Amino acid sequence: MTHSRVSEPFSMVIFGATGDLAKRKLFPALFSLYMNNLLPDAFRIVGVGRTQRTHEQFRQAVRDSVEQFARIKVTDEASWQQFIKNFTYAIADVKNPEGYSEIKSLIEGFESHHDVPTNRLFYLAIAPDLFATVSHNIKVNGLANTKGYKRLIIEKPIGHDYASAKEIDEQIKRTFSEKEIYRIDHYLGKEMVQNINVIRFANSIFEPLWNHHYIECVQITASETVGVEERAAYYDHAGALRDMVQNHLLQMLMMVCMEPPSRLKTEAIHDEKIKVLRSLRQYSEAEVGKYVVRGQYQAGVLNGKDTPAYRDEKNVDSASQTETFVAAKLFVDNLRWAGVPFYVRTGKRMGAKATEIVIQFKEMPKNLYFNKNNDLGPNLLVITINPDEGIHMVLNTKKPGSDNQIIPIAMEFCNNCEQGTPEAYESLIHDAIIGDQTFFTHWEEVSLAWEFIDPIRRAWDQNLYPLDFYESGSWGPESAHRLLAEEGHQWWPVTKERQHRIIKANEMITT
Ligand SMILES: NC(=O)C1=CN([C@@H]2O[C@H](COP(=O)(O)OP(=O)(O)OC[C@H]3O[C@@H](n4cnc5c(N)ncnc54)[C@H](OP(=O)(O)O)[C@@H]3O)[C@@H](O)[C@H]2O)C=CC1
Ligand SMILES: O=C1O[C@H](COP(=O)(O)O)[C@@H](O)[C@H](O)[C@H]1O
Numbered sequence: 001m002t003h004s005r006v007s008e009p010f011s012m013v014i015f016g017a018t019g020d021l022a023k024r025k026l027f028p029a030l031f032s033l034y035m036n037n038l039l040p041d042a043f044r045i046v047g048v049g050r051t052q053r054t055h056e057q058f059r060q061a062v063r064d065s066v067e068q069f070a071r072i073k074v075t076d077e078a079s080w081q082q083f084i085k086n087f088t089y090a091i092a093d094v095k096n097p098e099g100y101s102e103i104k105s106l107i108e109g110f111e112s113h114h115d116v117p118t119n120r121l122f123y124l125a126i127a128p129d130l131f132a133t134v135s136h137n138i139k140v141n142g143l144a145n146t147k148g149y150k151r152l153i154i155e156k157p158i159g160h161d162y163a164s165a166k167e168i169d170e171q172i173k174r175t176f177s178e179k180e181i182y183r184i185d186h187y188l189g190k191e192m193v194q195n196i197n198v199i200r201f202a203n204s205i206f207e208p209l210w211n212h213h214y215i216e217c218v219q220i221t222a223s224e225t226v227g228v229e230e231r232a233a234y235y236d237h238a239g240a241l242r243d244m245v246q247n248h249l250l251q252m253l254m255m256v257c258m259e260p261p262s263r264l265k266t267e268a269i270h271d272e273k274i275k276v277l278r279s280l281r282q283y284s285e286a287e288v289g290k291y292v293v294r295g296q297y298q299a300g301v302l303n304g305k306d307t308p309a310y311r312d313e314k315n316v317d318s319a320s321q322t323e324t325f326v327a328a329k330l331f332v333d334n335l336r337w338a339g340v341p342f343y344v345r346t347g348k349r350m351g352a353k354a355t356e357i358v359i360q361f362k363e364m365p366k367n368l369y370f371n372k373n374n375d376l377g378p379n380l381l382v383i384t385i386n387p388d389e390g391i392h393m394v395l396n397t398k399k400p401g402s403d404n405q406i407i408p409i410a411m412e413f414c415n416n417c418e419q420g421t422p423e424a425y426e427s428l429i430h431d432a433i434i435g436d437q438t439f440f441t442h443w444e445e446v447s448l449a450w451e452f453i454d455p456i457r458r459a460w461d462q463n464l465y466p467l468d469f470y471e472s473g474s475w476g477p478e479s480a481h482r483l484l485a486e487e488g489h490q491w492w493p494v495t496k497e498r499q500h501r502i503i504k505a506n507e508m509i510t511t
Contacts, residue, residue, distance in 0.1 A: 017047025300472025
């Protein structure tokens with residue numbers, strides 16, 4: 001996020017303003033941007049939903065959401081009033097073209113009152129099957145006729161496979177061009193995901209080692225302790241492969257694997273990310289079982305509380321075959337990454353909430369000097385993304401006072417300890433307002449990701465491979481561990497577990 005540029009005045013229509021995403025993410029993000037002086041003096045937010053609400057009731061709902069979810073709290077009533085006066089609400093069924101006249105008059109009223117350019121953002125916080133209808137209705141109602149800019153912000157998932165995503169893309173492109181479409185993958189808004197390029201390309205101790213000569217394997221984990229919660233209607237059809245792997249995990253993979261861009265410009269970065277997906281080894285339905293495993297959570301205990309099996313969750317089919325866990329062994333078949341396995345895993349109801357990337361470097365020859373006690377391990381660079389943000393570097397060192405006994409120590413940098421960092425949605429909404437598409441996904445990223453995912457999905461839909469089960473609170477099914485063991489690797493413990501095993505550099509100095 002560029003902190004210094006305040007944008008031109010704009011209007012933002014939030015379709016789905018009564019929904020969960022708006023409440024938990026969008027309103028809090030807008031408030032934080034406002035409090036950080038990252039919004040212009042004049043802006044208008046038009047919330048849209050079918051629910052009956054007055055402007056005042058809508059503003060109260062925004063206040064409730066900010067109080068509950070914003071990282072920056074309301075401390076001063078005058079600032080709050082300055083912020084909230086920009087919010088209005090239109091009752092509309094987005095399928096009905098007539099509903100758009102109220103939206104239009106709220107925007108035009110703002111533009112003419114303030115004599116500001118017609119800069120319009122349309123945020124679709126609604127189900128993807130409405131994307132085409134809404135963008136069509138934006139066009140036929142003249143909302144897309146702007147003298148300033150027009151931008152469409154859409155959420156994942158875009159479609160449920162390549163064909164459906166392509167259809168949506170073709171339809172929205174009747175109103176918006178690629179340069180006007182901002183596809184959100186909120187992981188790209190996370191500080192430490194954006195930091196990957198800096199860690200790689202601004203450090204001479206990493207850049208020369210970032211290839212198959214020095215890297216043994218890479219592990220990407222996005223584990224959650226929550227279950228399906230209130231989202232079964234969506235999730236029981238989507239599953240973890242579509243919900244997390246198609247987008248967030250492949251985005252992190254692209255950031256780790258991409259070549260240095262020719263310039264720090266959006267197109268150059270997108271080009272390099274797209275090339276990674278072009279090099280990603282595709283698995284046929286017949287190969288899926290060797291490289292990808294799926295699991296579903298069973299009952300268990302998390303944080304001392306009993307939790308139900310996925311099939312016993314509200315609104316989940318009691319015989320559901322939906323995967324709540326995926327682990328895969330991926331290969332990027334290019335010169336830089338030849339032969340390096342990229343292990344990715346994601347799941348609900350796992351042992352801890354953690355998003356992390358572990359770069360495991362090749363080991364020193366063990367037969368030479370320092371492995372008398374079989375205690376020499378590999379160096380690890382761990383990029384912690386969420387909830388901890390930072391870098392954790394595991395090195396070998398001599399245990400103080402010992403006779404060359406080796407211990408692993410960790411040097412740690414915490415990115416969000418001194419001061420809080422922006423929420424992903426703050427960064428991304430700000431970037432959309434200032435017109436920076438760098439951390440949004442290009443259509444080609446979306447389409448190539450679906451092309452990779454589709455054969456896996458088809459293999460599972462035909463039940464060619466088993467659905468494995470795992471206890472809630474565990475680290476997934478046994479098959480996920482076997483996937484690595486067969487290459488002589490193991491999943492590195494995340495966050496808390498890791499800290500028990502490794503001495504932090506500063507702790508060792510003081511003991
Ligand atoms: N919630 C989350 O954390 C995340 C959500 N997303 C994506 O964001 C989008 C929204 O998700 P979420 O907020 O959870 O969904 P919700 O079901 O909570 O909200 C859906 C919203 O759409 C509105 N809506 C539905 N049908 C119509 C209609 N015909 N006309 C007008 N408004 C309509 C509803 O308003 P009303 O009922 O008032 O009509 C409501 O505001 C989805 O694409 C989802 O996949 C992506 C990542 C995370
Ligand atoms: O997009 C999604 O992400 C969340 C996890 O996001 P995080 O920022 O908390 O790591 C996941 O719970 C949800 O199922 C998925 O749709």
